[in-house]
Amino acid sequence: MGFETPEPVLRDLVTNAGTGKIQLPDFQRSYRWDDDRIRELLVTVVRGHPMGVLMLLVTGSDHVHFQPRPLERVASDAVEDKRDLAEPEELLLDGQQRMTSLYQALTGSGVVETIDVRKKHIARRYFLDVALALGSPADQDAAVRSLPADGILRTNFDRDVELDVSSTEKQVAAGLMPFTSIFNGEYTDWLWDYGDLHPDNRSRGREINALMSAMLAYKIPAIRLDKETTKEAVATVFNKVNQGGLRLDNFELLTAIFAGDRSYFDTHGEDFxxxxxxxxxxxxxxxxxxxxxxxxxxxxxxxxxxxxxxxxxxxxxxxxxxxxxxxxxxxxxxxxxxxxxxxxxxxxxxxxxxxxxxxxxxxxxxxxxxxxxxxxxxxxxxxxxxxxxxxxxxxxxxxxxxxxxxxxxxxxxxxxxxxxxxxxxxxxxxxxxxxxxxxxxxxxxxxxxxARFSESRLWSLQSRNSAAYKGIYALMLAQGPHDWRHDLLLDNAAYFDLQVDIHHIFPKKYCEENNLDRERWNSVVNKTPLAKKTNIWLGGRSPEIYTARLERDQKFAPGQLDDLFRTHLVDPVALRAADFDAFFTARQEALVAIVEKAMGKPVFRDLAAGEPTELPASYDPDEADDFDTDDDVPELPDEWHDLSDIASGEERIALAQLARSGAPRPAVGFEADGIPVGIGWPDRQIATDVGLLPEYREELTGEGWKIFPLGDDLETALRRR
Incomplete structure (x- = not known):
């Protein structure tokens, strides 16, 4: 295996990439660079600082038969220009991300399909602020501008135009030259127009021309492997050199190694x-x-x-x-x-x-x-x-x-x-x-x-960040729990149909209002699988209230609701009485039993007097329920007014009018017979200027809720309802 160490000129490299003379071996990954990397790469060229070494492999060897493919956007450019691509003379083994970025930013449309820091897909063009490019290194960094593909920078949710360089005239006026103009030879005319419009900078024409010439003559060091290089050597070299930038994972490295397997090629006539x-x-x-x-x-x-x-x-x-x-x-x-x-x-x-x-x-x-x-x-x-x-x-x-x-x-x-x-x-x-x-x-x-499980671990399992939390949730589902409103088994089909998730049994709001111990009420012991609408229906009510309403509204037979609670390993007597301590003790013991059965070994009993002997040092009660899905329930806050005990419709309407004066979008709750039973406002904006947000529409209207936007006559609406 022989090699050379040339320093090809950047302009020649992007030209050869565009004609197809330089291509990629097909095992290479797809293009991945983000906007910031591309901009920094162009700053390197503007400053004339050195760039990392490229590695090229000369084609035409009897030893190497890698399937070639052009750099991204090259094929579409060729179709647009109605030209054929040449057979590759060199394959790019290292430097794909840099060369693809440079080709796309410096040639053709100059549009680069990339991503921003939030991984959002964006299309960008790159411009050079000519005045800043002649300044200090800090100025040169700011001189490279990344702008939307159409050259228009918008702000205020795209309502306002902050900068418009969508035409040559506007580019010249702003002093922003497209990088494509530098590398396609149009920069001379551009600079003439720039000098006419900015006479103060005309005296710096020589400096500007020197900068353009330096960029056009910019060289990138390379290693060029000759035709005698074997596939095995290519795979080894590829493994060694791809350690910087976007480091390859083992799948990508093995892709190259397998593509270089000679026996497979000899048998099948193509690379694996x-x-x-x-x-x-x-x-x-x-x-x-x-x-x-x-x-x-x-x-x-x-x-x-x-x-x-x-x-x-x-x-x-x-x-x-x-x-x-x-x-x-x-x-x-x-x-x-x-x-x-x-x-x-x-x-x-x-x-x-x-x-x-x-x-x-x-x-x-x-x-x-x-x-x-x-x-x-x-x-x-x-x-x-x-x-x-x-x-x-x-x-x-x-x-x-x-x-x-x-x-x-x-x-x-x-x-x-x-x-x-x-x-x-x-x-x-x-x-x-x-x-x-x-x-x-x-x-x-x-x-x-x-494997070891301690009883106190049940207290510190607070969110789905923990594997054991998810595991106990699955074991709860394995007990055959039924939905509390519809008496449906929460099996695989119902799980998706009813949008089942894990929710508090003693609701979060109730627990906070009654100053219950957060370490216990937010633990997995106080959580169970519930259908989405059932959880919304329960709201933040006391179990004493919601159990009575469940029995009344769903017309359950005597004992039927208690049987449903038992399928969730919940003591119905403690739940109906809203006796949190009794409920918690009984359910903790029930969960210990299913853990022991699943693991086939005893749980370590490390609790004394109802308290854990030690909680993990990493436990943070303020962050423990970051993923708690109860936060998604559109509960009503303290401004909620319960109207269920007010007999007079006139009194209800009067209260509704009073409540309406305090917020722009009141929500009114109705019983099945159409009688309003409450009014208030959800604790987050769930309505927009054009109506209810889709994720809440079904839950609220489907459960007897109506949203009244600002300007509606609530009194008339209540009378009509």
Whole structure:
């Protein structure tokens, strides 16, 4: 392998990229740079500061057959210009993000499709403030302007125009030259017009021309690999050089390594394209939403665990290697040592096991990715299915898999440093689970041994930030809870139809108004799965009130409502009496029981006199319920006036008029018979100038609420209602 170290001129590089003489090997990632990076890159060129080295590979070799593709926007530019692209003479191995940014910003339309700091997709053009470009380094930094693609900078929600450089005349007037004018040769005419309009700067014409010439002559150092470079060498070099900027992950590096596999090319006549293979996996993941956050690197770890286990088994059966077997590994960097042959053997089996993993979750009452305790635990779980095959569905085998799973979740063992646990579980769990079928002796896996759950942990589980919180929520759903208003089982179908989520049993507002202990009322002990509309209906009322109203409004038979409460592991007597202490003690004990059953081991009883012996140091009561979905309920604040005890319609209307004077958008509640029972205002703006926000319309109007915008005659509306 030979190489050269030329310093090609930037203008030539972008020209060759535009004609197709410089292209990318197809295994390269797509373009990802953001607006700030692009602007900083152009500042580097303006200042004449050095840029990082590019790496190019000369094409036409008998050794290398990488599929080429042009830089992004090159193909569409060629179509627009009605020209064909040339065959590539060089492939860009390192420097793709920089070269794509420079090509798009300096040529053609100059429009770059990029993202801002909020990851929002935007289209930008880049301009040079000529006066500032001649100033200090700080001035030169400010000289590069990123503006919307149409050249118009708008403010005040696009109502006002702050800057308009949408035409050459306006650009000259503002002193902002498009970078495209510099590199397409139009800058000379532009500068003449600029000098006529800004005579004070005419004397600096020589400086301006020198700056333009310096940018046009800007050189970028490069390493050019010759035709004798092998694919294996390219893959190795690619791995080594792609360490800066947007660092490649192991999936992207393995993409390059597999694309360089000579034996695959000799057999199939084309490179292996890992991205195409991943697309097959992605389709399966998208069909199972609970798995939708599994990443490419997770998938590779699954394959690696199986490949390395297979290597170890081969070593153990080989007398010459039996004493030094290779380890089972799930380490990310070890993925790069996996061969394409190993990948092709195990990847299809992993892909085929993913639907089973999804069903394992849904049958465990984990229905969405938001309530999946650990994404990482999907890695060994899917591996187990490959190793056990259909026997993973035998009752005795699956029960042990479930025990391992809940030990990992409730013991909170898959939050960090998971790679070692991946390997250990791959070696230990399948054999232990299978032994449940055969009756053979098998050591209990380390994860099951290590798992520990303390009773006091129930107090500190405050939000879905915790895997154990999500796990207990799933175990609650596994008890067969029924909706409190409609007596519907909250199974998989109802979960989505009724928009079930986890909510307070003693409502947040009630608890705060009655000065209950936040550590207890905001814990998972005081939460349960509820349908969205049921939770809204409960509002912030005392359980003593809402239980009576549930029974009255829903016409439940005697004892029927109490039975519904019991499906949620709630003591109906304590709930009806709004006895929080009695309720909490009983439900805490019920949750301990289901945790013990799931883990197959006792919970550590560390509570004394009803208080936890120790709360985690990280517990912050002010932030613990950041994700609490009760915050989304449009409750009525203190200004709410209960009209249910006022017999006279005239009195109700008078109160309505009084209340109306205090806010622009009162909400009025009606019973089923149309009688108004309350008036007030939600604690956030839920109505706009054109009506009720969509996310609240159904809940309020569907539950007997009507919103009256400013200007409506509330008295007339109440009479009409």
């Amino acid at each position: 394209r890992l991205r195409d293979d991943w697309a097959l996996t992605k389709k399966i993941l998208e069909a199972h939403p609970v798995l939708s956050e599994i990443k490419e690197t997770d998938f590779l770890q699954m394959v690696l665990l199986l490949a390395s286990l297979d290597r170890q088994r081969a070593d153990l059966s080989d007398p010459s290697r039996r004493d030094r077997p290779r380890p089972v590994t799930g380490r990310g960097d070890d993925v790069l040592d996996m061969t394409l042959e190993e990948y092709l053997r195990w990847a299809p089996q992993v892909r085929g096991a993913l639907p089973w993993t999804a069903h394992f979750y849904t049958s465990s009452h984990i229905h969405t990715k938001q309530f999946l305790p650990y994404r990482t635990q999907s890695v060994p779980l899917t591996v187990f299915r490959v190793l056990l095959g259909e026997e993973a569905d035998l009752h005795s085998v699956k029960e042990r898999l479930r025990r391992w799973y809940w030990c990992g979740v409730l013991g909170e063992l898959y939050g960090s440093t998971t790679e070692t646990r991946f390997a250990r579980d791959t070696e230990q769990v399948p054999g232990w689970a299978h032994a449940a079928k055969t009756g053979a002796e098998a050591a209990t896996p380390r994860t099951v041994q290590d």
